[in-house]
Amino acid sequence: MxxxxxxxxxxxxxxxxxxLAAPAHAQVYFDFTSGGVTSGSSFGNSITFTSGDVTLKATSWADTGANDTFESARIRSWASYGLGSCNRNEGSNCSNPEHQFDNYGDHDYALFVLTGGTSEVLFNTITLDPYNTWDRDVSFWIGTIDPGLDLTGYDKMDLAMLGFGAQMDVFNSRSSAAIEIALNNISGNALLIAPNADQTSTYYRHVDRFKITGLEAEEMARVPxxxxxxxxxxxxxxxxxxxxxxxxxxxxx
Structure with missing residues:
Protein backbone atom coordinates (compact mmCIF):
# COMPACT_ATOMS: atom_id res chain seq x y z
CA MET A 1 0.00 0.00 0.00
CA LEU A 20 3.79 25.33 -12.58
CA ALA A 21 7.01 25.45 -14.60
CA ALA A 22 5.41 25.59 -18.05
CA PRO A 23 5.30 29.20 -19.28
CA ALA A 24 1.84 30.31 -20.43
CA HIS A 25 1.64 32.66 -23.41
CA ALA A 26 -0.93 35.42 -23.89
CA GLN A 27 -1.27 36.97 -27.34
CA VAL A 28 -0.84 40.74 -27.65
CA TYR A 29 -1.50 42.77 -30.81
CA PHE A 30 -0.76 46.42 -31.47
CA ASP A 31 -2.75 48.09 -34.25
CA PHE A 32 -0.81 51.12 -35.45
CA THR A 33 -3.56 52.30 -37.82
CA SER A 34 -5.69 53.65 -34.96
CA GLY A 35 -5.40 54.82 -31.38
CA GLY A 36 -2.11 55.55 -29.73
CA VAL A 37 -1.13 58.49 -27.55
CA THR A 38 1.39 60.90 -29.07
CA SER A 39 3.87 62.74 -26.87
CA GLY A 40 5.65 65.62 -28.61
CA SER A 41 5.34 66.94 -32.16
CA SER A 42 8.93 67.16 -33.37
CA PHE A 43 12.15 65.15 -33.37
CA GLY A 44 12.42 62.84 -30.38
CA ASN A 45 8.68 62.40 -29.89
CA SER A 46 6.95 59.07 -29.16
CA ILE A 47 3.63 57.27 -29.61
CA THR A 48 2.35 54.85 -26.97
CA PHE A 49 -0.01 51.91 -27.54
CA THR A 50 -1.52 49.43 -25.09
CA SER A 51 -2.62 45.80 -25.48
CA GLY A 52 -3.85 44.09 -22.32
CA ASP A 53 -1.34 44.88 -19.58
CA VAL A 54 1.51 45.50 -22.04
CA THR A 55 2.50 49.04 -23.10
CA LEU A 56 4.47 49.71 -26.27
CA LYS A 57 6.43 52.91 -26.83
CA ALA A 58 7.31 53.67 -30.46
CA THR A 59 10.06 56.10 -31.46
CA SER A 60 11.92 56.69 -34.71
CA TRP A 61 15.58 57.23 -35.48
CA ALA A 62 17.86 57.75 -38.46
CA ASP A 63 21.59 57.61 -39.18
CA THR A 64 21.70 61.33 -39.90
CA GLY A 65 24.36 62.15 -37.29
CA ALA A 66 28.10 62.52 -37.79
CA ASN A 67 29.67 59.34 -39.18
CA ASP A 68 26.21 57.81 -39.67
CA THR A 69 25.35 57.81 -35.98
CA PHE A 70 21.76 57.77 -34.78
CA GLU A 71 19.74 60.91 -34.21
CA SER A 72 16.13 61.06 -33.08
CA ALA A 73 13.51 61.55 -35.78
CA ARG A 74 9.81 62.34 -35.65
CA ILE A 75 7.48 59.33 -35.62
CA ARG A 76 4.01 59.97 -37.00
CA SER A 77 0.76 58.06 -37.32
CA TRP A 78 -1.43 58.07 -40.42
CA ALA A 79 -4.94 56.68 -39.99
CA SER A 80 -5.42 53.46 -41.98
CA TYR A 81 -1.78 53.42 -43.07
CA GLY A 82 0.18 53.11 -39.82
CA LEU A 83 3.43 54.58 -38.57
CA GLY A 84 5.91 56.57 -40.61
CA SER A 85 8.89 58.81 -39.86
CA CYS A 86 10.48 62.12 -40.80
CA ASN A 87 14.23 62.34 -40.19
CA ARG A 88 16.30 65.48 -39.65
CA ASN A 89 17.42 65.72 -43.28
CA GLU A 90 13.79 65.48 -44.45
CA GLY A 91 12.37 67.96 -41.93
CA SER A 92 9.88 67.25 -39.17
CA ASN A 93 6.89 67.82 -41.49
CA CYS A 94 8.14 65.81 -44.47
CA SER A 95 5.60 64.72 -47.09
CA ASN A 96 4.95 61.67 -49.25
CA PRO A 97 6.94 59.54 -49.93
CA GLU A 98 9.65 60.65 -47.47
CA HIS A 99 7.29 60.24 -44.50
CA GLN A 100 7.61 56.47 -44.79
CA PHE A 101 10.45 54.48 -43.24
CA ASP A 102 12.99 54.28 -46.06
CA ASN A 103 16.65 53.98 -47.00
CA TYR A 104 16.67 56.80 -49.51
CA GLY A 105 19.93 58.58 -48.69
CA ASP A 106 19.62 57.90 -44.94
CA HIS A 107 18.33 54.86 -43.05
CA ASP A 108 15.17 55.28 -40.98
CA TYR A 109 14.61 53.03 -37.95
CA ALA A 110 11.57 52.31 -35.75
CA LEU A 111 12.22 51.33 -32.14
CA PHE A 112 9.49 49.52 -30.19
CA VAL A 113 10.02 49.05 -26.44
CA LEU A 114 7.53 47.01 -24.41
CA THR A 115 6.92 47.43 -20.68
CA GLY A 116 4.38 46.17 -18.16
CA GLY A 117 3.11 42.62 -17.93
CA THR A 118 6.06 40.26 -18.03
CA SER A 119 9.57 41.47 -18.64
CA GLU A 120 9.82 39.94 -22.13
CA VAL A 121 7.64 38.82 -25.02
CA LEU A 122 8.06 36.53 -27.99
CA PHE A 123 7.99 38.69 -31.12
CA ASN A 124 5.81 36.94 -33.73
CA THR A 125 5.14 39.14 -36.77
CA ILE A 126 5.14 42.74 -37.96
CA THR A 127 3.02 44.03 -40.85
CA LEU A 128 4.35 46.57 -43.34
CA ASP A 129 2.51 48.55 -46.02
CA PRO A 130 4.61 50.07 -48.83
CA TYR A 131 1.85 52.63 -49.52
CA ASN A 132 2.79 52.50 -53.21
CA THR A 133 5.08 50.28 -55.27
CA TRP A 134 8.44 50.00 -53.52
CA ASP A 135 11.04 47.43 -52.65
CA ARG A 136 10.30 45.88 -49.21
CA ASP A 137 13.59 44.50 -47.86
CA VAL A 138 13.81 44.63 -44.07
CA SER A 139 16.50 44.49 -41.35
CA PHE A 140 15.57 43.97 -37.70
CA TRP A 141 17.11 43.40 -34.28
CA ILE A 142 15.44 42.01 -31.15
CA GLY A 143 16.87 42.18 -27.65
CA THR A 144 16.47 43.01 -24.00
CA ILE A 145 17.48 46.60 -23.39
CA ASP A 146 17.15 49.39 -20.85
CA PRO A 147 13.60 50.69 -21.51
CA GLY A 148 14.93 54.25 -21.32
CA LEU A 149 17.69 53.68 -23.89
CA ASP A 150 18.59 56.75 -25.97
CA LEU A 151 20.23 55.76 -29.27
CA THR A 152 21.68 59.22 -29.92
CA GLY A 153 25.36 59.02 -30.88
CA TYR A 154 25.41 55.25 -31.36
CA ASP A 155 25.43 53.45 -34.69
CA LYS A 156 24.21 50.03 -35.79
CA MET A 157 27.58 48.45 -34.93
CA ASP A 158 26.89 49.32 -31.27
CA LEU A 159 23.56 47.50 -31.09
CA ALA A 160 24.98 44.26 -29.65
CA MET A 161 26.55 46.01 -26.67
CA LEU A 162 23.23 47.79 -26.06
CA GLY A 163 21.44 44.46 -25.65
CA PHE A 164 20.21 43.65 -29.15
CA GLY A 165 20.71 40.33 -30.88
CA ALA A 166 22.14 39.78 -34.34
CA GLN A 167 20.87 41.63 -37.39
CA MET A 168 18.20 39.64 -39.23
CA ASP A 169 17.41 40.39 -42.88
CA VAL A 170 14.30 39.55 -44.90
CA PHE A 171 14.35 40.22 -48.64
CA ASN A 172 11.11 40.77 -50.52
CA SER A 173 10.14 41.70 -54.04
CA ARG A 174 9.09 45.14 -55.21
CA SER A 175 5.32 45.47 -54.77
CA SER A 176 2.48 47.66 -53.54
CA ALA A 177 1.06 44.85 -51.39
CA ALA A 178 1.26 44.85 -47.60
CA ILE A 179 3.49 42.13 -46.21
CA GLU A 180 3.75 40.27 -42.91
CA ILE A 181 7.32 39.71 -41.70
CA ALA A 182 8.04 36.75 -39.41
CA LEU A 183 10.10 37.80 -36.39
CA ASN A 184 10.99 34.19 -35.54
CA ASN A 185 9.43 34.19 -32.04
CA ILE A 186 12.59 35.70 -30.60
CA SER A 187 12.23 36.87 -26.99
CA GLY A 188 13.05 40.33 -25.70
CA ASN A 189 11.52 43.64 -24.70
CA ALA A 190 12.59 45.65 -27.75
CA LEU A 191 12.41 45.50 -31.54
CA LEU A 192 14.40 47.77 -33.86
CA ILE A 193 13.40 47.59 -37.52
CA ALA A 194 14.53 49.38 -40.67
CA PRO A 195 14.35 49.15 -44.44
CA ASN A 196 17.42 47.18 -45.61
CA ALA A 197 20.07 48.67 -43.32
CA ASP A 198 22.95 47.60 -45.56
CA GLN A 199 21.71 49.41 -48.64
CA THR A 200 21.38 53.11 -49.36
CA SER A 201 19.90 54.11 -52.66
CA THR A 202 18.92 57.27 -54.49
CA TYR A 203 17.54 55.29 -57.43
CA TYR A 204 13.81 55.05 -56.77
CA ARG A 205 13.34 51.50 -58.02
CA HIS A 206 15.86 50.24 -55.44
CA VAL A 207 14.54 52.18 -52.45
CA ASP A 208 12.90 50.17 -49.65
CA ARG A 209 9.90 52.03 -48.23
CA PHE A 210 6.99 51.20 -45.96
CA LYS A 211 4.72 52.25 -43.14
CA ILE A 212 4.23 49.92 -40.17
CA THR A 213 0.63 48.85 -39.54
CA GLY A 214 0.76 46.23 -36.77
CA LEU A 215 2.88 44.12 -34.42
CA GLU A 216 1.98 40.75 -32.91
CA ALA A 217 3.73 39.15 -29.94
CA GLU A 218 3.16 36.67 -27.13
CA GLU A 219 3.40 37.69 -23.51
CA MET A 220 5.36 35.12 -21.53
CA ALA A 221 4.06 34.27 -18.05
CA ARG A 222 6.60 34.35 -15.26
CA VAL A 223 7.97 30.94 -14.29
CA PRO A 224 7.63 30.28 -10.53
Missing part, protein backbone atom coordinates in the same frame (compact mmCIF):
# COMPACT_ATOMS: atom_id res chain seq x y z
CA UNK A 2 2.84 2.40 0.86
CA UNK A 3 4.43 1.70 -2.53
CA UNK A 4 1.19 2.54 -4.33
CA UNK A 5 0.83 5.73 -2.31
CA UNK A 6 4.38 6.78 -3.07
CA UNK A 7 3.83 6.21 -6.79
CA UNK A 8 0.66 8.27 -6.78
CA UNK A 9 2.34 11.03 -4.81
CA UNK A 10 5.31 11.07 -7.17
CA UNK A 11 3.06 11.25 -10.24
CA UNK A 12 0.86 13.97 -8.73
CA UNK A 13 3.83 16.05 -7.61
CA UNK A 14 5.60 15.69 -10.96
CA UNK A 15 2.54 16.74 -12.96
CA UNK A 16 1.87 19.68 -10.63
CA UNK A 17 5.43 20.99 -10.86
CA UNK A 18 5.42 20.61 -14.65
CA UNK A 19 2.25 22.70 -14.83
CA UNK A 225 10.85 30.49 -8.56
CA UNK A 226 12.38 27.11 -7.58
CA UNK A 227 11.81 27.92 -3.90
CA UNK A 228 8.12 28.49 -4.60
CA UNK A 229 7.80 25.16 -6.40
CA UNK A 230 9.69 23.43 -3.57
CA UNK A 231 7.37 24.85 -0.92
CA UNK A 232 4.31 24.00 -2.98
CA UNK A 233 5.53 20.48 -3.59
CA UNK A 234 6.45 20.08 0.06
CA UNK A 235 2.96 21.15 1.03
CA UNK A 236 1.43 18.55 -1.25
CA UNK A 237 3.68 15.85 0.10
CA UNK A 238 3.06 16.79 3.73
CA UNK A 239 -0.68 16.93 3.20
CA UNK A 240 -0.66 13.53 1.58
CA UNK A 241 1.34 11.99 4.44
CA UNK A 242 -1.03 13.44 7.02
CA UNK A 243 -3.93 12.08 5.01
CA UNK A 244 -2.34 8.62 4.98
CA UNK A 245 -1.85 8.62 8.74
CA UNK A 246 -5.45 9.45 9.58
CA UNK A 247 -7.04 6.37 11.17
CA UNK A 248 -9.59 4.53 9.09
CA UNK A 249 -8.38 6.06 5.82
CA UNK A 250 -7.89 3.57 3.00
CA UNK A 251 -6.04 4.15 -0.26
CA UNK A 252 -7.57 2.62 -3.37
CA UNK A 253 -5.20 0.70 -5.60
Missing amino acids: DTILRRKLTLTLTLTLLC EPATMFLFGGGLLGGALIRKRRPGLTVES
Whole structure:
Protein backbone atom coordinates (compact mmCIF):
# COMPACT_ATOMS: atom_id res chain seq x y z
CA MET A 1 0.00 0.00 0.00
CA ASP A 2 2.84 2.40 0.86
CA THR A 3 4.43 1.70 -2.53
CA ILE A 4 1.19 2.54 -4.33
CA LEU A 5 0.83 5.73 -2.31
CA ARG A 6 4.38 6.78 -3.07
CA ARG A 7 3.83 6.21 -6.79
CA LYS A 8 0.66 8.27 -6.78
CA LEU A 9 2.34 11.03 -4.81
CA THR A 10 5.31 11.07 -7.17
CA LEU A 11 3.06 11.25 -10.24
CA THR A 12 0.86 13.97 -8.73
CA LEU A 13 3.83 16.05 -7.61
CA THR A 14 5.60 15.69 -10.96
CA LEU A 15 2.54 16.74 -12.96
CA THR A 16 1.87 19.68 -10.63
CA LEU A 17 5.43 20.99 -10.86
CA LEU A 18 5.42 20.61 -14.65
CA CYS A 19 2.25 22.70 -14.83
CA LEU A 20 3.79 25.33 -12.58
CA ALA A 21 7.01 25.45 -14.60
CA ALA A 22 5.41 25.59 -18.05
CA PRO A 23 5.30 29.20 -19.28
CA ALA A 24 1.84 30.31 -20.43
CA HIS A 25 1.64 32.66 -23.41
CA ALA A 26 -0.93 35.42 -23.89
CA GLN A 27 -1.27 36.97 -27.34
CA VAL A 28 -0.84 40.74 -27.65
CA TYR A 29 -1.50 42.77 -30.81
CA PHE A 30 -0.76 46.42 -31.47
CA ASP A 31 -2.75 48.09 -34.25
CA PHE A 32 -0.81 51.12 -35.45
CA THR A 33 -3.56 52.30 -37.82
CA SER A 34 -5.69 53.65 -34.96
CA GLY A 35 -5.40 54.82 -31.38
CA GLY A 36 -2.11 55.55 -29.73
CA VAL A 37 -1.13 58.49 -27.55
CA THR A 38 1.39 60.90 -29.07
CA SER A 39 3.87 62.74 -26.87
CA GLY A 40 5.65 65.62 -28.61
CA SER A 41 5.34 66.94 -32.16
CA SER A 42 8.93 67.16 -33.37
CA PHE A 43 12.15 65.15 -33.37
CA GLY A 44 12.42 62.84 -30.38
CA ASN A 45 8.68 62.40 -29.89
CA SER A 46 6.95 59.07 -29.16
CA ILE A 47 3.63 57.27 -29.61
CA THR A 48 2.35 54.85 -26.97
CA PHE A 49 -0.01 51.91 -27.54
CA THR A 50 -1.52 49.43 -25.09
CA SER A 51 -2.62 45.80 -25.48
CA GLY A 52 -3.85 44.09 -22.32
CA ASP A 53 -1.34 44.88 -19.58
CA VAL A 54 1.51 45.50 -22.04
CA THR A 55 2.50 49.04 -23.10
CA LEU A 56 4.47 49.71 -26.27
CA LYS A 57 6.43 52.91 -26.83
CA ALA A 58 7.31 53.67 -30.46
CA THR A 59 10.06 56.10 -31.46
CA SER A 60 11.92 56.69 -34.71
CA TRP A 61 15.58 57.23 -35.48
CA ALA A 62 17.86 57.75 -38.46
CA ASP A 63 21.59 57.61 -39.18
CA THR A 64 21.70 61.33 -39.90
CA GLY A 65 24.36 62.15 -37.29
CA ALA A 66 28.10 62.52 -37.79
CA ASN A 67 29.67 59.34 -39.18
CA ASP A 68 26.21 57.81 -39.67
CA THR A 69 25.35 57.81 -35.98
CA PHE A 70 21.76 57.77 -34.78
CA GLU A 71 19.74 60.91 -34.21
CA SER A 72 16.13 61.06 -33.08
CA ALA A 73 13.51 61.55 -35.78
CA ARG A 74 9.81 62.34 -35.65
CA ILE A 75 7.48 59.33 -35.62
CA ARG A 76 4.01 59.97 -37.00
CA SER A 77 0.76 58.06 -37.32
CA TRP A 78 -1.43 58.07 -40.42
CA ALA A 79 -4.94 56.68 -39.99
CA SER A 80 -5.42 53.46 -41.98
CA TYR A 81 -1.78 53.42 -43.07
CA GLY A 82 0.18 53.11 -39.82
CA LEU A 83 3.43 54.58 -38.57
CA GLY A 84 5.91 56.57 -40.61
CA SER A 85 8.89 58.81 -39.86
CA CYS A 86 10.48 62.12 -40.80
CA ASN A 87 14.23 62.34 -40.19
CA ARG A 88 16.30 65.48 -39.65
CA ASN A 89 17.42 65.72 -43.28
CA GLU A 90 13.79 65.48 -44.45
CA GLY A 91 12.37 67.96 -41.93
CA SER A 92 9.88 67.25 -39.17
CA ASN A 93 6.89 67.82 -41.49
CA CYS A 94 8.14 65.81 -44.47
CA SER A 95 5.60 64.72 -47.09
CA ASN A 96 4.95 61.67 -49.25
CA PRO A 97 6.94 59.54 -49.93
CA GLU A 98 9.65 60.65 -47.47
CA HIS A 99 7.29 60.24 -44.50
CA GLN A 100 7.61 56.47 -44.79
CA PHE A 101 10.45 54.48 -43.24
CA ASP A 102 12.99 54.28 -46.06
CA ASN A 103 16.65 53.98 -47.00
CA TYR A 104 16.67 56.80 -49.51
CA GLY A 105 19.93 58.58 -48.69
CA ASP A 106 19.62 57.90 -44.94
CA HIS A 107 18.33 54.86 -43.05
CA ASP A 108 15.17 55.28 -40.98
CA TYR A 109 14.61 53.03 -37.95
CA ALA A 110 11.57 52.31 -35.75
CA LEU A 111 12.22 51.33 -32.14
CA PHE A 112 9.49 49.52 -30.19
CA VAL A 113 10.02 49.05 -26.44
CA LEU A 114 7.53 47.01 -24.41
CA THR A 115 6.92 47.43 -20.68
CA GLY A 116 4.38 46.17 -18.16
CA GLY A 117 3.11 42.62 -17.93
CA THR A 118 6.06 40.26 -18.03
CA SER A 119 9.57 41.47 -18.64
CA GLU A 120 9.82 39.94 -22.13
CA VAL A 121 7.64 38.82 -25.02
CA LEU A 122 8.06 36.53 -27.99
CA PHE A 123 7.99 38.69 -31.12
CA ASN A 124 5.81 36.94 -33.73
CA THR A 125 5.14 39.14 -36.77
CA ILE A 126 5.14 42.74 -37.96
CA THR A 127 3.02 44.03 -40.85
CA LEU A 128 4.35 46.57 -43.34
CA ASP A 129 2.51 48.55 -46.02
CA PRO A 130 4.61 50.07 -48.83
CA TYR A 131 1.85 52.63 -49.52
CA ASN A 132 2.79 52.50 -53.21
CA THR A 133 5.08 50.28 -55.27
CA TRP A 134 8.44 50.00 -53.52
CA ASP A 135 11.04 47.43 -52.65
CA ARG A 136 10.30 45.88 -49.21
CA ASP A 137 13.59 44.50 -47.86
CA VAL A 138 13.81 44.63 -44.07
CA SER A 139 16.50 44.49 -41.35
CA PHE A 140 15.57 43.97 -37.70
CA TRP A 141 17.11 43.40 -34.28
CA ILE A 142 15.44 42.01 -31.15
CA GLY A 143 16.87 42.18 -27.65
CA THR A 144 16.47 43.01 -24.00
CA ILE A 145 17.48 46.60 -23.39
CA ASP A 146 17.15 49.39 -20.85
CA PRO A 147 13.60 50.69 -21.51
CA GLY A 148 14.93 54.25 -21.32
CA LEU A 149 17.69 53.68 -23.89
CA ASP A 150 18.59 56.75 -25.97
CA LEU A 151 20.23 55.76 -29.27
CA THR A 152 21.68 59.22 -29.92
CA GLY A 153 25.36 59.02 -30.88
CA TYR A 154 25.41 55.25 -31.36
CA ASP A 155 25.43 53.45 -34.69
CA LYS A 156 24.21 50.03 -35.79
CA MET A 157 27.58 48.45 -34.93
CA ASP A 158 26.89 49.32 -31.27
CA LEU A 159 23.56 47.50 -31.09
CA ALA A 160 24.98 44.26 -29.65
CA MET A 161 26.55 46.01 -26.67
CA LEU A 162 23.23 47.79 -26.06
CA GLY A 163 21.44 44.46 -25.65
CA PHE A 164 20.21 43.65 -29.15
CA GLY A 165 20.71 40.33 -30.88
CA ALA A 166 22.14 39.78 -34.34
CA GLN A 167 20.87 41.63 -37.39
CA MET A 168 18.20 39.64 -39.23
CA ASP A 169 17.41 40.39 -42.88
CA VAL A 170 14.30 39.55 -44.90
CA PHE A 171 14.35 40.22 -48.64
CA ASN A 172 11.11 40.77 -50.52
CA SER A 173 10.14 41.70 -54.04
CA ARG A 174 9.09 45.14 -55.21
CA SER A 175 5.32 45.47 -54.77
CA SER A 176 2.48 47.66 -53.54
CA ALA A 177 1.06 44.85 -51.39
CA ALA A 178 1.26 44.85 -47.60
CA ILE A 179 3.49 42.13 -46.21
CA GLU A 180 3.75 40.27 -42.91
CA ILE A 181 7.32 39.71 -41.70
CA ALA A 182 8.04 36.75 -39.41
CA LEU A 183 10.10 37.80 -36.39
CA ASN A 184 10.99 34.19 -35.54
CA ASN A 185 9.43 34.19 -32.04
CA ILE A 186 12.59 35.70 -30.60
CA SER A 187 12.23 36.87 -26.99
CA GLY A 188 13.05 40.33 -25.70
CA ASN A 189 11.52 43.64 -24.70
CA ALA A 190 12.59 45.65 -27.75
CA LEU A 191 12.41 45.50 -31.54
CA LEU A 192 14.40 47.77 -33.86
CA ILE A 193 13.40 47.59 -37.52
CA ALA A 194 14.53 49.38 -40.67
CA PRO A 195 14.35 49.15 -44.44
CA ASN A 196 17.42 47.18 -45.61
CA ALA A 197 20.07 48.67 -43.32
CA ASP A 198 22.95 47.60 -45.56
CA GLN A 199 21.71 49.41 -48.64
CA THR A 200 21.38 53.11 -49.36
CA SER A 201 19.90 54.11 -52.66
CA THR A 202 18.92 57.27 -54.49
CA TYR A 203 17.54 55.29 -57.43
CA TYR A 204 13.81 55.05 -56.77
CA ARG A 205 13.34 51.50 -58.02
CA HIS A 206 15.86 50.24 -55.44
CA VAL A 207 14.54 52.18 -52.45
CA ASP A 208 12.90 50.17 -49.65
CA ARG A 209 9.90 52.03 -48.23
CA PHE A 210 6.99 51.20 -45.96
CA LYS A 211 4.72 52.25 -43.14
CA ILE A 212 4.23 49.92 -40.17
CA THR A 213 0.63 48.85 -39.54
CA GLY A 214 0.76 46.23 -36.77
CA LEU A 215 2.88 44.12 -34.42
CA GLU A 216 1.98 40.75 -32.91
CA ALA A 217 3.73 39.15 -29.94
CA GLU A 218 3.16 36.67 -27.13
CA GLU A 219 3.40 37.69 -23.51
CA MET A 220 5.36 35.12 -21.53
CA ALA A 221 4.06 34.27 -18.05
CA ARG A 222 6.60 34.35 -15.26
CA VAL A 223 7.97 30.94 -14.29
CA PRO A 224 7.63 30.28 -10.53
CA GLU A 225 10.85 30.49 -8.56
CA PRO A 226 12.38 27.11 -7.58
CA ALA A 227 11.81 27.92 -3.90
CA THR A 228 8.12 28.49 -4.60
CA MET A 229 7.80 25.16 -6.40
CA PHE A 230 9.69 23.43 -3.57
CA LEU A 231 7.37 24.85 -0.92
CA PHE A 232 4.31 24.00 -2.98
CA GLY A 233 5.53 20.48 -3.59
CA GLY A 234 6.45 20.08 0.06
CA GLY A 235 2.96 21.15 1.03
CA LEU A 236 1.43 18.55 -1.25
CA LEU A 237 3.68 15.85 0.10
CA GLY A 238 3.06 16.79 3.73
CA GLY A 239 -0.68 16.93 3.20
CA ALA A 240 -0.66 13.53 1.58
CA LEU A 241 1.34 11.99 4.44
CA ILE A 242 -1.03 13.44 7.02
CA ARG A 243 -3.93 12.08 5.01
CA LYS A 244 -2.34 8.62 4.98
CA ARG A 245 -1.85 8.62 8.74
CA ARG A 246 -5.45 9.45 9.58
CA PRO A 247 -7.04 6.37 11.17
CA GLY A 248 -9.59 4.53 9.09
CA LEU A 249 -8.38 6.06 5.82
CA THR A 250 -7.89 3.57 3.00
CA VAL A 251 -6.04 4.15 -0.26
CA GLU A 252 -7.57 2.62 -3.37
CA SER A 253 -5.20 0.70 -5.60
